[in-house]
Amino acid sequence: MKHVTLEGISKSYDSTKAVDEVHFNVEQGELFGLIGPDGAGKTTLFRILTTLILPDAGRAFVNGHHVVKDYKKIRKEVGYMPGKFSLYQDLTVEENLSFFASIFNTTIRENYELVKDIYVQIEPFKDRRAGKLSGGMKQKLALCCALIHRPVVLFLDEPTTGVDAVSRREFWEMLKSLKKQGITILVSTPYMDEADLCEKIALIQSGNIMTVDTPERIVSDFPDPVYAVQSDNMSRLLRELRGSDQVKSANAFGEFHHITFSGGTESMDRFLKGLREPMLIKSISPTIEDCFIHLMAAHD
Amino acid sequence: MTDTVIQTEKLTKIFGSFTAVDAITFDVKKGEIFGFLGANGAGKTTAMRMLCGLSVPSGGEATVAGFSVKNQAEQIKHSIGYMSQKFSLYEDLTVYENIRFFAGIYGIERKTIRARSSEMLQRLGLGDQRNTLVGSLPLGWKQKLAFSVAIFHSPRIVFLDEPTGGVDPVTRRQFWDLIYEASDNGITVFVTTHYMDEAEYCNRISMMVDGAIKALDTPANLKSQFQANDMDEVFYRLARRAKRKSY
Structure with missing residues (x-):
């Protein structure tokens, strides 16, 4: 009821x-x-x-x-x-x-x-x-x-x-x-x-x-696979991520940045090849905050 | 140690029979982003008030920007900026009037205010809002503006008391971009927050429990010390031990 x-x-x-x-x-x-x-x-x-x-x-x-x-x-x-x-x-x-x-x-x-x-x-x-x-x-x-x-x-x-x-x-x-x-x-x-x-x-x-x-x-409706990335210099990494055409979104989430790629795994491969510094990357499931940020952009 | 901007030595505040701040000792370096965490009632606000020259300690000593909190409170006030979610800007003054008011209080000349404010508003993307009442700005813009006003007089240290409470997730991140920028420019940032992901953005963090500092280190070291996956867990493990309930 x-x-x-x-x-x-x-x-x-x-x-x-x-x-x-x-x-x-x-x-x-x-x-x-x-x-x-x-x-x-x-x-x-x-x-x-x-x-x-x-x-x-x-x-x-x-x-x-x-x-x-x-x-x-x-x-x-x-x-x-x-x-x-x-x-x-x-x-x-x-x-x-x-x-x-x-x-x-x-x-x-x-x-x-x-x-x-x-x-x-x-x-x-x-x-x-x-x-x-x-x-x-x-x-x-x-x-x-x-x-x-x-x-x-x-x-x-x-x-x-x-x-x-x-x-x-x-x-x-x-x-x-x-x-x-x-x-x-x-x-x-x-x-x-x-x-x-x-x-x-x-x-x-x-x-x-x-x-x-x-x-x-x-969370399961989130359209793209999400990855958490980390390096020694997080603010420089964030700038690099945001400057790349392969990266669709990049947001700071505490000790990691959460990112999505614009063209699936192909984009990911291309981005990883072009990296100048070592970066830890792992696949994660998005948080509600990822979803909120995504929906905010979609509603703008 | 010329680059130490905050130094406390057994800083203590007692109200009657209640020890609000219990002999805290720590240093903060120039340009550092220092997270000052603790549960409600742990003594953060009292400690911060002493460091801002607003409350005289009952014991111990602290210097802020080279001045003693005991007898040089006025010099401290000139050397710091302050912003909180609760008190930031006057809603019924325009953007420019707020800047002029606060910068004027810190003794900055009109001419300088005029020049520096146009540059600042451009950078914040608020160039067109110079004559808008602050009350009609969206919350996120207000907070970003309040922060820029708090560091307008180029203080050595800026104290931020829960600056991002209630702000949307995108603006919250933009706010931290401003914090990093200030820190790159050599301004020391002393910040409290209830968002544990933001604790990760600090260079070092102190955790207050029952008036004392129970842990102080980089986020990474704290996590390994407490064998925790994230700062939320570190906080929970420490704060749960609190004996003092803030009745």
Whole structure:
């Protein structure tokens, strides 16, 4: 069953098109990632789906409800964790949680089971004001507040932005266990390496969805074989790669450069023959970031 | 050692009973790209604030561009550039107004600003945007411009605090091209990032855990030291050991 549906959703701010005819579906119980840089339109889509702003065109449904006509029903059934910390800084941890529970006519006790695994980590600080918590603790509290009314769809807008690699892993572990409870989760992120943690992803850039699919299928749809190369002088190597007609694309990826050739193995042979310095080359499967860069060029 | 631009000796910062930075000792050389990594709450920001002359150490010593962080903070501020994702440029000033403002703060003459800014904007491909409000520029352009403004006064060192957060993958790589260019021109780059592939682009990396530097070496040596396949793994192994949780 489709839990979230977008049909040609568009939204402009003045003359800037924030999102442009966006279509995609999210199935019930799916962990769906919206992946793209700042300014791509991720937050605009979330705000439309959580009924906080109106689309200019198109239709969207959340749990079967129309985002404009049935906005009151949607607000009861979804949880939303905005990218910017939006809890009451001068209420304590416990006061924030019971406040959000009471807004939805419930209590902490009634839905404790759902937030328990996360809440126990901040419970020792339940009398501390939210404004005095560290980033990681704030994030956990915000997640508890978004869950305390047992939503059927959970929207998380960039929960891991600015968070270090260890805490990011912890956060994704929490999402996995929430998914087991049957909650549909839409999560946005600018980190391409988090794509593989989602069941399905949409890659978004400049208000356009470039592709929607499973991470595996997006990778297998990459049109060319990809190679990782390495030499003693990586910046000189990158210039040489970019200057060659045989090379179709060359991008720095940490300790390697990822490249594709313009004319298959023939191009590769010709390029390798013309090399002036030794270079390590190995065949690899592309990452989501390779796919994103490729799709960006194709959409320009 | 005339080419050492940052030198710290047991640099320490204590807030009440909390030791935020715990006796860190390291050197950074001229033109080096130095990655300053660590988990949230490890003490990176506090250390960086001391090196920028914004916070007085509780103990130890550090010199930045030859000046002591203890009593020559003003001279340090003249010798460094700073850019972060959070604070970079004024959105409601034009591109040129921002350049003039920041260059003016560093005491550069109008005439020089005018000449150097045209050349800089041409190089960035922003020649036509001189009078555009910075707020209306795409994020990627803003970040590239912010970096160029941060090194406009030819500082000895530029501090970059998560400069590429949220930027698209193509612009992120273009940004690193600018970093390499600055380093080739002898500017030392001191950079923090959450992208572990970017850690690979640094000449050397330090890893902070619980206020102390727990590892410092080239990316290749760190990987072999920790028998890790990539920097992500090195980071994970070190940061996981942290006892201090930033409550």
